[in-house]
Amino acid sequence: MKPFEYRRATTPDEAVATLSDHPQGHYLAGGTNLLDLMKDEIENATDLVDLTRLELTEISALPDGIRMGALAKNSDTANHPLVRKNYPLLSQAMLSAASAQIRNMATNGGNILQRTRCPYFYDSATPCNKREPGTGCGALEGLNRTHAIFGANEQCVAVHPSDMAVALAALDANVRVIDSSKEERVIPFAEFHRLPGEQPELDNVLRHGDLIVAIDLPKNGFPEHSYYLKVRDRASYAFALVSVAAALDFTDDQISDVRIALGGVAHKPWRALKAEAFLKGKAATTENFTAAADAEMSAAKPLEHNGYKVELARRAIVRALQKATGTA
Numbered sequence: 428m429k430p431f432e433y434r435r436a437t438t439p440d441e442a443v444a445t446l447s448d449h450p451q452g453h454y455l456a457g458g459t460n461l462l463d464l465m466k467d468e469i470e471n472a473t474d475l476v477d478l479t480r481l482e483l484t485e486i487s488a489l490p491d492g493i494r495m496g497a498l499a500k501n502s503d504t505a506n507h508p509l510v511r512k513n514y515p516l517l518s519q520a521m522l523s524a525a526s527a528q529i530r531n532m533a534t535n536g537g538n539i540l541q542r543t544r545c546p547y548f549y550d551s552a553t554p555c556n557k558r559e560p561g562t563g564c565g566a567l568e569g570l571n572r573t574h575a576i577f578g579a580n581e582q583c584v585a586v587h588p589s590d591m592a593v594a595l596a597a598l599d600a601n602v603r604v605i606d607s608s609k610e611e612r613v614i615p616f617a618e619f620h621r622l623p624g625e626q627p628e629l630d631n632v633l634r635h636g637d638l639i640v641a642i643d644l645p646k647n648g649f650p651e652h653s654y655y656l657k658v659r660d661r662a663s664y665a666f667a668l669v670s671v672a673a674a675l676d677f678t679d680d681q682i683s684d685v686r687i688a689l690g691g692v693a694h695k696p697w698r699a700l701k702a703e704a705f706l707k708g709k710a711a712t713t714e715n716f717t718a719a720a721d722a723e724m725s726a727a728k729p730l731e732h733n734g735y736k737v738e739l740a741r742r743a744i745v746r747a748l749q750k751a752t753g754t755a
């Protein structure tokens with residue numbers, strides 16, 4: 428690990444002002460991702476601005492939804508009564524991640540900003556456009572069993588690892604951010620993470636110094652009919668190969684609203700918009716779920732070693748919808 432200066436911020440404005448003065452600096456939240464990256468010298472922060480004393484840990488009801496502080500711990504968020512009751516999809520997704528110890532340290536802001544688990548990103552002996560732009564992508568022709576089947580290009584085939592982010596994508600979250608102008612801006616979750624494009628080193632649309640202060644969810648958390656399905660190599664303590672966040676409203680077997688987001692398949696949480704469009708207005712049957720999954724997966728572009736993800740995701744979409752509707 429390279430030496431760095433440590434500073435502790437006591438207010439959000441102080442945090443933003445301090446980091447803005449240090450172009451190679453990083454915010455430090457739970458540290459469960461950033462410190463590993465620094466130890467491996469994948470991230471080489473010259474300055475760390477510790478956020479953990481900021482009063483951004485509250486989870487509170489809004490007239491039209493809920494606000495979750497950026498510094499609230501993942502465990503506190505997942506187990507909060509408002510989240511458990513009104514947003515069980517989010518609670519399930521968060522509790523499927525990592526281990527109890529890590530969830531006790533990890534924060535909401537840090538979770539959605541965690542970096543890919545692509546092994547080439549972590550191996551500085553191999554090329555990686557995300558770690559070192561312009562060097563190439565080791566995974567493209569390498570061991571790409573865990574990599575993307577949607578939205579990738581020759582620059583980068585890495586996937587976003589967060590479970591929480593998949594549920595937030597399905598629930599149409601908004602990310603609240605402040606910057607050195609002290610203006611607060613709201614970023615719809617669908618626009619928060621990026622596909623690799625020509626700048627695979629950028630995972631999201633934040634600029635240096637931007638501080639996430641909260642994540643908001645709208646009122647409808649689909650408390651009656653939702654399910655998070657995570658498929659992984661081990662039953663616990665493993666990232667998703669494929670995950671599905673499914674949420675529906677339906678009456679008399681007519682689906683009035685449906686949200687499906689996939690994890691483990693793209694550089695960002697992947698909203699299954701084709702599947703959603705197919706299902707709206709239709710009956711909640713396995714036949715329709717299967718046709719919706721087929722519609723989504725027909726656009727998948729697997730690599731040499733991850734063709735299995737296409738069928739896995741297809742089946743996982745059907746299974747998650749069956750579980751969410753109680754038709755399994």
Ligand SMILES: Cc1cc2nc3c(=O)[nH]c(=O)nc-3n(C[C@H](O)[C@H](O)[C@H](O)COP(=O)(O)OP(=O)(O)OC[C@H]3O[C@@H](n4cnc5c(N)ncnc54)[C@H](O)[C@@H]3O)c2cc1C
Pocket residue numbers: 453454455456457458459460461462478497498501523524525526529532533534535536537538539540541588589590591637638639640664665666667
């Ligand atoms: C062994 C292991 C297994 C894991 N398994 C899973 C899993 O199965 N599923 C899963 O989803 N995750 C998993 N994780 C990842 C874990 O969830 C993340 O490491 C954690 O959520 C990151 O949160 P943090 O607060 O520790 O972030 P940090 O490591 O402190 O920060 C991460 C990044 O976010 C930035 N940042 C943090 N807070 C803010 C803010 N408020 N505003 C702006 N920038 C900010 C930091 O500067 C840094 O760049 C695993 C981690 C480990 C170590």
